[in-house]
Amino acid sequence: MAVKKPERPVDAAAGSRDFKRGLKDALPIIFGYFSASIAFGLLARNSSLSLWETQSFSLFTFTGAAQFMALNLINSGVSGPQIVLAYGLLNLRYMLMSAAVAKKVNFTRFFQRPLLAFGVTDENFAVTTSNEGQVSPAYQGAVELGPWVGWNLGTLSGWLFGSILPESLSAAMVASLYALFIALLLPDLKKGMPWILTAALAAGVNTVLNLWSSLGSGWSFVIAMMTGTILGMFLIPTDKAAG
Amino acid sequence: MNNHGELNIIAVVIAAAVVNYIIRVTPFLMTNWEKVPLAVRRFLTIMPTAALGALIFPGAFTSLTDTGRPWAALGGLGIAALAAHYSKNLIIPVAAAVLVTWGILQIP
Numbered sequence: 001m002a003v004k005k006p007e008r009p010v011d012a013a014a015g016s017r018d019f020k021r022g023l024k025d026a027l028p029i030i031f032g033y034f035s036a037s038i039a040f041g042l043l044a045r046n047s048s049l050s051l052w053e054t055q056s057f058s059l060f061t062f063t064g065a066a067q068f069m070a071l072n073l074i075n076s077g078v079s080g081p082q083i084v085l086a087y088g089l090l091n092l093r094y095m096l097m098s099a100a101v102a103k104k105v106n107f108t109r110f111f112q113r114p115l116l117a118f119g120v121t122d123e124n125f126a127v128t129t130s131n132e133g134q135v136s137p138a139y140q141g142a143v144e145l146g147p148w149v150g151w152n153l154g155t156l157s158g159w160l161f162g163s164i165l166p167e168s169l170s171a172a173m174v175a176s177l178y179a180l181f182i183a184l185l186l187p188d189l190k191k192g193m194p195w196i197l198t199a200a201l202a203a204g205v206n207t208v209l210n211l212w213s214s215l216g217s218g219w220s221f222v223i224a225m226m227t228g229t230i231l232g233m234f235l236i237p238t239d240k241a242a243g
Numbered sequence: 244m245n246n247h248g249e250l251n252i253i254a255v256v257i258a259a260a261v262v263n264y265i266i267r268v269t270p271f272l273m274t275n276w277e278k279v280p281l282a283v284r285r286f287l288t289i290m291p292t293a294a295l296g297a298l299i300f301p302g303a304f305t306s307l308t309d310t311g312r313p314w315a316a317l318g319g320l321g322i323a324a325l326a327a328h329y330s331k332n333l334i335i336p337v338a339a340a341v342l343v344t345w346g347i348l349q350i351p
Contacts, residue, residue: 028332028333028334028335028337029333031338032334032337035337035341049252050252052253053252053253053256056253056256057256060256060257060260061259061260061263062263063263065298066259066263070255070259074250074252074255079250080251080254080255081258083255083259084255084258084259087259087262087263088266090294091262091263091266092290093287093291093294094263094267095266095267095269095270095287096270096287096288096290096291097291098266098269098270098271099273099287101271102270102271102273113268113271114268114271114272116271117264117267117270117271117272118264118267118268120267122291123333167309167310168310168345168348168349169345171306171307171309171310171344172319172341172342172344172345172348173341174307175303175306175323175341175343175344175345176337176338176340176341178298178299178302178306178316178320178340179319179337179340179341180333180336180337181298181299181303182295182299182323182324182327182336183327183333183336185292185295185299186324186327186328188291188292188295195292198289198292198293198296199292199293199295199296200296201293202292202296202297203296203297203300204300205297206296206297206300206301207300207301210301210305211301221297221298224296225294225297226293227293228292228293228296228297229289229290229293232289232292232293233282233285233289236285236289238281
């Protein structure tokens with residue numbers, strides 16, 4: 001009678017190696033998130049949010065830009081349902097990223113699917129999809145968990161100690177968020193003029209609506225994003241963006 | 244400065260977390276992504292580019308309004324784009340942008 005070899009220890013060793021590699025790949029995101037979320041913690045405290053209210057945003061929603069947008073909307077006295085709607089619209093883009101990540105991960109158990117769906121962001125999506133071939137659930141876990149810890153430690157530090165930072169430094173810290181955005185946008189811009197025009201139209205529409213309309217930043221963003229995307233659908237050849 | 248007295252922040256967080264999770268988990272549970280209409284897939288592929296454009300403008304500039312120097316964002320964005328062009332490592336553009344923006348804000 002054949003004795004089945006125990007597979008667990010082998011799995012565990014490979015898992016731990018992949019987890020470490022994931023953390024290493026995610027290191028720049030961990031630092032980037034840490035500094036960007038210091039700004040979030042500080043801004044939240046300045047908007048009179050309690051530590052728990054602030055931290056729960058980072059713990060449970062884990063969505064960079066949307067959290068900043070939520071603060072803006074809270075400060076402008078926007079109602080709760082409208083904030084949630086804007087949150088959902090702003091984060092609809094995660095559907096595509098989640099789809100790309102889900103296709104990339106080599107799932108071995110069902111529970112890994114709902115678990116690893118939680119922490120997909122613009123940045124770790126970019127890291128995961130830059131890998132050749134499939135990645136293991138352990139790798140994906142590290143690529144999500146590391147940045148999540150960084151984002152939450154930064155949020156905590158920002159709320160607790162952000163106010164002792166010089167004003168110019170905390171203002172400059174916010175630049176880290178926009179630096180991440182431009183670093184992510186740059187590869188798209190290199191794909192050619194249709195992509196540049198797509199981003200430029202969205203940027204232009206958002207600027208005009210934000211500065212010279214009374215729509216508010218949530219709706220302005222959604223309209224700008226839709227306008228740019230629709231232009232892109234006309235300009236970008238089908239084979240280049242089939243999804 | 245507290246103008247959200249009647250807004251239950253925790254309720255907003257819970258609702259936002261549920262909405263977000265549904266958005267993120269749906270594709271993970273979907274195994275027939277290829278059956279989604281081409282136009283929808285094209286829309287979702289192009290959307291991140293438009294989203295990033297709108298995320299940067301005008302936010303990068305208006306976030307500095309309080310400092311009286313919103314144009315300082317140009318320096319940060321410029322150096323970040325330059326650093327991102329030469330390095331795949333995201334921490335370099337981030338660190339460079341913070342340093343340059345901070346430096347510009349220090350000029351008397």
